[in-house]
Amino acid sequence: xxxxIRGCTRVLGxxxxxxxxxxxxxxxxxxxxxxxxxxxxMSMGLYAGASQFAAIEGVRQHLPWxxxxxxxxxxxxxxxxxxxxxxxxxxxxxxxxxxLLSHGLIDETFALEATEPPQSFAxxxxxHLSCWVVWVLGTxxxxxxxxxLPEQWLQFALPGLFxxxxxxxxxxxxxxxxxxxxxxxxxxxxxxxxxxxxxxLLAILGVTAVAxxxxxxxxxxxERV
Numbered sequence: 001x002x003x004x005i006r007g008c009t010r011v012l013g014x015x016x017x018x019x020x021x022x023x024x025x026x027x028x029x030x031x032x033x034x035x036x037x038x039x040x041x042m043s044m045g046l047y048a049g050a051s052q053f054a055a056i057e058g059v060r061q062h063l064p065w066x067x068x069x070x071x072x073x074x075x076x077x078x079x080x081x082x083x084x085x086x087x088x089x090x091x092x093x094x095x096x097x098x099x100l101l102s103h104g105l106i107d108e109t110f111a112l113e114a115t116e117p118p119q120s121f122a123x124x125x126x127x128h129l130s131c132w133v134v135w136v137l138g139t140x141x142x143x144x145x146x147x148x149l150p151e152q153w154l155q156f157a158l159p160g161l162f163x164x165x166x167x168x169x170x171x172x173x174x175x176x177x178x179x180x181x182x183x184x185x186x187x188x189x190x191x192x193x194x195x196x197x198x199x200x201l202l203a204i205l206g207v208t209a210v211a212x213x214x215x216x217x218x219x220x221x222x223e224r225v
Contacts, residue, residue, distance in 0.1 A: 049106075101121075104132050
């Protein structure tokens with residue numbers, strides 16, 4: 001039980017960012033015409049933020065259901081290499097444990113688990129279950145507030161969530177290479193802010209290109225896993 005609670009507290013920063021994003025999804029979903037049950041059911045079963053927003057946008061534009069399903073599948077293709085990598089972390093657990101943890105394997109939990117030494121199943125379950133419960137609860141709350149939810153919530157929640165993950169990583173291991181990558185990211189974001197979403201995408205691609213030049217950034221992750 002102690003390990004489970006420790007896993008729950010480990011993701012407090014993540015769930016704080018999850019709540020406004022999930023509420024935004026719930027609000028947008030009911031605005032698009034989906035019922036509360038369908039919206040909450042999607043968060044419970046699909047549980048993939050980006051693809052859920054894409055699905056809602058497809059519903060709002062009255063796209064064919066096959067097009068919506070394909071969009072969701074394409075967005076979630078990243079889970080294939082992520083799951084293969086996570087298998088090294090979960091390999092010592094049984095099959096039932098694998099199934100339970102696989103549903104909660106998202107970008108945020110994977111990022112945290114990949115930078116830590118191997119932990120117990122209860123610890124990982126606490127992390128995954130906390131994120132899933134908050135995501136479902138936030139979706140339901142968003143359905144209740146509907147049109148009253150400010151649009152600025154989503155704009156703040158996404159950068160805030162990844163900023164939390166970044167600061168946690170920096171707190172654990174600060175390297176000269178990471179300082180360079182972070183500085184380049186800030187510079188690109190400032191230089192390209194006039195391009196709005198296109199500028200943000202270019203800044204992300206630029207940071208990725210710079211980070212790829214420093215393979216040592218991944219050494220500690222490989223050693224821990």
